[in-house]
Amino acid sequence: MALERVADGVWLLRGDLRGAMNVYFIEDGDGVVQFDAGTKSMRKKTAAAAQELGGLKRIVLGHAHADHRGTAPFLGAPVFCHPDEVDDAGSAKAVTPYFNLSLLEVAPVRWIYPMLLKRWDGGPVKVAGTVAEGDEVAGFRVLHFPGHAPGLIGLWRESDRVALVSDVVYLVDSARLKALPEGEASVPHPAFNWNHQEAKRSLRRLAELEPLVVGTGHDQPLRGEGLRATLEAAAEKY
Ligand SMILES: [Zn+2]
Known part of the structure; x- marks a missing residue:
């Protein structure tokens, strides 16, 4: 199993499109908590990885977009998310209503996204409970980073300055479907954001934490x- 160690007790499983879809596992007692749920095609590898790490206790969604909820309906574990994400998590739509794909500059990219999102999606997720700012998840603290999605959350562990942040920051150029140059980061493209100004504010808040590891x-x-400077610059990209 191609699990990569991110920090003490934190593992990353990468899958789907050029391995760019991330699912994190955090050790919690004799099992693991899964943070974010990747795409539907990752469901078997995700189940096997969780099993290898002792068993899946619960899934916490960073947010409910199609490429972050994909495995959640298939793993037999209770799913949690922020209260402001519950409706989208339970929605049958793969294309989130506030997406504005007409803002994407490259026409073929504009056309392909609805297809990609449908392929990535695992369908509606039944939410068992919610987590919000200040709650504890497997030794991490929940931080609310609204903007890209209304109920986007990250997980922060002060002791070794590890942040798992879902889509607070992008390392991919989603408007051109390619990786950003090494060492570059950006606020998500406005086409995919619920509130772009809030997304920039949340990214600046992440920068101020001065993290040493940011799991995207x-x-x-x-x-x-030097991540503070990288993240501050990223907030100004769009
Ligand atoms: Zn997203």
Whole structure:
């Protein structure tokens, strides 16, 4: 199983499109909590990885977009998310209503997204409970980072400055469907944001935490001493 160690007790499973879809596991007692749920095609590998790590106790969604809820209906574990994400998690729509794909500059990318989102999606998720700012999840604290989605949450562990942040920050150029140059990051493209100004504010809040590891929703985690500057610059990209 291609699990990558991110930090003490934190594992990453990458899958789907060029391995850019991320599912995290955090050790919690004799099992694991899963943070974010990737895409539907990852369901078997995700189930096997959770099993290998002792068994899945619960799933916490960073947010409810199609490429972050994909495995959630298939793993037999209770699913939690932020209260402001419950409706979208339970929706049958793969294309989230506030997406504005007409803002995407490249026409073929504009056309392909509805198809990609449908393929990535696992369908509606039954939410067992909610978590909000300040709650504890497997030794991490929940932080509310609204903007990309109204109820987007991250997980923060002060002791080793590890942040798991779903789509607070992108390492991919989603408007052109390619990776950003090494070391670059960006606020998600406005086409995919519930409230773009809030998304920028949430990214600046993440920068102020001065994390040493940022586990993103897509692509490899960011690491290092200089992440505050990287994240502040990222907030100004769009
Ligand atoms: Zn998203």
